[in-house]
Amino acid sequence: xxxxxxxxxxxxxxxxxxxxxxxxxxxxxxxxxxxxxxxxxxxxxxxxxxxxxxxxxxxxxxxxxxxxxxxxxxxxxxxxxxxx
Numbered sequence: 001x002x003x004x005x006x007x008x009x010x011x012x013x014x015x016x017x018x019x020x021x022x023x024x025x026x027x028x029x030x031x032x033x034x035x036x037x038x039x040x041x042x043x044x045x046x047x048x049x050x051x052x053x054x055x056x057x058x059x060x061x062x063x064x065x066x067x068x069x070x071x072x073x074x075x076x077x078x079x080x081x082x083x084x
Contacts, residue, residue, distance in 0.1 A: 023050045023082060030081040034058045037069065046072050048079070 021042035023029060029037050029052060037052030053066035071077055 021050070022047045023079065028083040029079045030083070032076075032078045032080050034060070036060065038066070040068070043070075043072055050079070 021039075023039045023042065025039055025041065027039050029039060029050075031037055031052070031054070035054045035058055036056040037054045039050045040053050041051040043049045043051065049071040051068065051070045053068055054063065055066050056062055069077070071079070
């Protein structure tokens, strides 16, 4: 019975095994470029570098079409503030 319990614990989707994202999906962030974005995905290998849809330009003017940016590929851009 103990072996079955261990196997179940290792293969089940348990609450304590889930990762908690630093920047949860859907939260708005201010970038170092003064643009505002919405987090659309986290980055397991680099948790401080989420994937965001930029929704405003540097002057905070809304974009007609959001711009997807993977912060992992742009080391010069960082999240400076988060809006929950």
